Structures are given as C-alpha cells and as structure tokens.
Amino acid sequence: MLTLDETHEPELVNPLALNTLGLYNTRKPTWEEIEKSSPHFAEAILAMGETGREMIQLSSTPAGKQLLVLVNSVKIGGHPVKIITFQDIEPEIEQKEMESWQTISRIMAHEIMNSLTPLSSLTETGIMLLEEEGEPKEVGSISQNTIDNLYTALKTISHRNQALTQFIGNYRQLSRLPLPQKKEIRVTDLLAEIEELYKVPCAKKGITFTLHPSPKKLSIQADDSQVKQVLINLVKNATEALEGLPDPRLNLVVKRILNQVSIEITDNGSGIPDEVLEKIFVPFYSTKPTGSGIGLSISRQIIRNHGGQISVQSKEGEGTTFKVALPVKKSF
Missing domain, CATH: 1.10.287 (Helix Hairpins)
Structure with missing residues (x-):
C-alpha cells in the first residue's frame, strides 16, 4: 500500500510496496523515483484519477508481475489523499x-x-x-x-x-482474436444501433424490448465493431432464451459506477442452472445442439482486451442478467 498527497508525492509506503515496485533500497521514494522504477504503474495511477481498478503489468521485474491495483481518494484533515493498494496476482x-x-x-x-x-x-x-x-x-x-x-x-x-x-x-x-482498434464511442449511439437491430425481430416474436435512457455524454474508448459483436451476441442469446415463454421481456440498462460504464442485458426467461452457469464462459462448452460454444468465450476475451469485465447472474425461474463493464473515457 502507498498513499499520495495532492501533489502526488508519497506519504506512506509499506516495505512490501517498495519491494513490489523494485525500490529495494529506498525508505520513502519520491514520485519521480516511482515513475523511473515502474513507469507503467505510475502512468496507470495518473490515468485512473481519483478512483479506479485496473490490472497492470510491471516492467520493473524480469517476469513482469501482474498487479491488481485499486485507487481510492479521501480527505484527511481537509487535504485530499489518494490511497493505492495493489496485490501481485500472477500466481x-x-x-x-x-x-x-x-x-x-x-x-x-x-x-x-x-x-x-x-x-x-x-x-x-x-x-x-x-x-x-x-x-x-x-x-x-x-x-x-x-x-x-x-x-x-x-x-x-x-x-x-x-x-x-x-x-x-x-x-x-x-x-486469433485481433486486438481492439479503439476510438471514442458514445454509449447512447452504440445502444441505439443495437435497439434498431432488434426491435423489429423482438416485436415479431412478441418480446417486449426496452432500452432505458442513459446519460447522453457518457463515452467509452473502444473498438466499435468488437463491442457491438459482444452486445449483439448477448441480446441474441437473451431472445433465444425467451422463445415460447409467456410475457417475454428484455431490458437494456446503462449505469455509471465510479470509472466504469455498466451495460446490463436482462431477460425474464427460465434462468440458467448452476451447473451450466459455472461453465458458461468455457470455450466450446454449449448446451445448444448446434452451438459452437465460443460466442461467450470470445465476448469475454474482447471485453478483457478493453480493460473491462463481463459477468452473469441468473436464477432459475426468474431470468438472467449479463453485465458488461467498460472503462469510462477519461478526460484530461
């Protein structure tokens, strides 16, 4: 753990943090020393702003340790303090x-x-x-x-x-999934295209498709075609889960949670059994007779390549929610 004052100078640094950052012989490093020893770490801390959660690969170690870094900001005695905790999760x-x-x-x-x-x-x-x-x-x-x-x-x-x-x-x-070619995308525009693609097919199947309003100025830095591919796959799966059910409903909701945009796709279908849920992102696993079993695996890899997460919650007899969390585009 380390804490930074409002000028980004370290105030408290424990020995484990020093060792992890490659500052073995330093009692209390300056921010300049941290930047020199672990530039990727320093760059990520600045980019995250007041709060954030990110995976960082350290360049200061031969194997390039993978760190899970959490940033939070508080005021102590009227002065802003940034608290940074990180853990080596390579093993x-x-x-x-x-x-x-x-x-x-x-x-x-x-x-x-x-x-x-x-x-x-x-x-x-x-x-x-x-x-x-x-x-x-x-x-x-x-x-x-x-x-x-x-x-x-x-x-x-x-x-x-x-x-x-x-x-x-x-x-x-x-x-052979290509790396994302990122550009600024307005979330409202992205979801409007998904709605345009599915509102007629859903209506024909008797599915009530609802896109809930999202903040107009909310943007992400992402590969437009890849993120659309993920959302289309999730919405398609949801519509298939609703086929033949009474009063089928599909909802798309956007939320901002700290430094992330959360896009939630919820259906009121029959839900996913627990034994299927734990394998749902495993490559080539499918419960469909003609399914390839790679759709959700590719979707998860795409979102990970964007620095985000994809998760699922489901309860049998009540429905399923897939959540796609992506970093908000940062303004400098």
Whole structure:
C-alpha cells in the first residue's frame, strides 16, 4: 500500500510496496523515483484519477508481475489523499490459465475423438465392402446393396469431416482474436444501433424490448465493431432464451459506477442452472445442439482486451442478467 498527497508525492509506503515496485533500497521514494522504477504503474495511477481498478503489468521485474491495483481518494484533515493498494496476482492468474487450458484440452480431445472414431470405423467398413480375401473386388461383383452401404458410409464421413473442420475453424477464431482498434464511442449511439437491430425481430416474436435512457455524454474508448459483436451476441442469446415463454421481456440498462460504464442485458426467461452457469464462459462448452460454444468465450476475451469485465447472474425461474463493464473515457 502507498498513499499520495495532492501533489502526488508519497506519504506512506509499506516495505512490501517498495519491494513490489523494485525500490529495494529506498525508505520513502519520491514520485519521480516511482515513475523511473515502474513507469507503467505510475502512468496507470495518473490515468485512473481519483478512483479506479485496473490490472497492470510491471516492467520493473524480469517476469513482469501482474498487479491488481485499486485507487481510492479521501480527505484527511481537509487535504485530499489518494490511497493505492495493489496485490501481485500472477500466481492466481497462472493457476487459472492452467486450469482453463486443461479444460480446453479435454474438450478438444473429446470433440476430435468424437469425429475420428466414427471416421476410422466407417473407413474400415468401406474397405471391407470393396475387398474380398484382402484383394479389391471386381466391379461386376459389387452389388447394389454394397454400393448403397458405401454411399451411406461416405456421406457420414463427409458430414463428420465438415463438423471437425468447423470445430478447428472455431478454435482458430478464438485463438486469433485481433486486438481492439479503439476510438471514442458514445454509449447512447452504440445502444441505439443495437435497439434498431432488434426491435423489429423482438416485436415479431412478441418480446417486449426496452432500452432505458442513459446519460447522453457518457463515452467509452473502444473498438466499435468488437463491442457491438459482444452486445449483439448477448441480446441474441437473451431472445433465444425467451422463445415460447409467456410475457417475454428484455431490458437494456446503462449505469455509471465510479470509472466504469455498466451495460446490463436482462431477460425474464427460465434462468440458467448452476451447473451450466459455472461453465458458461468455457470455450466450446454449449448446451445448444448446434452451438459452437465460443460466442461467450470470445465476448469475454474482447471485453478483457478493453480493460473491462463481463459477468452473469441468473436464477432459475426468474431470468438472467449479463453485465458488461467498460472503462469510462477519461478526460484530461
């Protein structure tokens, strides 16, 4: 932990903070020394202003430690004081990444074997239909029934090959997500486009679609097409969850919470079971018969690349809310 006065000079710094920032031989560093030792940290603190929460990678350590940094401001004796707490979360990140990759590996192995096993079996069946005592049959000795069976086997092989190709394509899409090309976006304009896309389709399905007013001057620094992709995916999922239900309603609400914009997509559907909820962002996990299982995984990665978070709350029989939190565009 460290505290800064109104001129950004450190007042209190504990030893753990000094070690984390690479200031091993300093009792009480100046702000200039912090900027020199950990420029990324110093830059992020200035950018966050009075309050904020951000992940920062330190350049002052060989491995580039990942820090979770929290900034709050208070007045002590009439003077503003900025309180900064930070924690090295690299071990937790590595553990979570390992668990995620283990899960992905299991799913990929399962999906690939689901295709390869029948492909191998059907290939052997086709060979058996066309050979006799280890030699190819004469064309004239092949019956119509054998031709029909071989045709069925080849069609099945083709279908499984297409499914495997699509699975690999989905994996490539997930692993090659481009970094966001950010620009200033007004939140009202962004959500107006989502409303325009879905108000007619929702009306046709009998879904009451409500976009609640948001502050007109609220802006984010984001990749327009990527954030739209996330919101479209979430709204599409919500409309599918409402199909066939009485009095279906879908609400979009925007809130400003400290230095973040929170966009909430809420439906009054049947909700998501707990066992599904805990896996909902796992790549390739899907409860839909034709689902790829990458939509929410990609959405989470996009929002993380913007320095934000995506979360979900759901209760069976009551509905589901997805929350997309993105940093407010800072004014300097």
